[in-house]
């Protein structure tokens with residue numbers, strides 16, 4: 001029997017579902033804010049040894065687990081407040097319902113990437129939103145790379161060309177003064193920092 005089933009593009013529809021939303025905010029007066037934060041970080045690093053755990057494969061200076069409620073410190077409270085505002089604006093844009101308590105930062109900490117330092121692929125469990133603020137993002141520093149949920153399967157098809165439809169990861173090149181918000185379940189990593197200058201971030205996780 002002959003197969004007479006044919007189609008052309010007018011017979012098909014293509015739907016994009018479950019978008020991975022990356023929401024980027026630029027702080028007003030970034031230079032002035034970051035000068036103040038760099039001063040605050042000098043004091044913080046003087047009194048806070050690297051909290052990186054033994055066996056932790058990522059090379060960073062971090063305050064995670066030791067000094068991870070930075071919004072409670074007077075010198076970091078303003079950036080904490082601004083992060084909360086950004087998370088709230090993002091929640092509105094996403095049509096999320098806020099709890100009566102509003103945005104609660106669960107953790108807020110510092111990571112410093114020297115040359116060659118990277119961060120393994122990870123998510124932030126037990127949170128709704130995560131965000132990264134860039135105090136120092138020197139030219140050529142490593143990007144923040146996001147990964148599709150279906151990128152981690154045993155089989156991957158070879159591609160003729162990269163396109164929006166077959167993308168498995170996407171890199172965002174950060175700018176100083178920028179806060180990048182995403183769903184806490186989105187896998188992300190930081191490749192090795194290629195430049196001599198430090199790449200300094202303040203990260204935060206939030207519940208709504």
Ligand SMILES: [Fe+2]
Nearest residue numbers: 122123124188
């Ligand atoms: Fe992260």
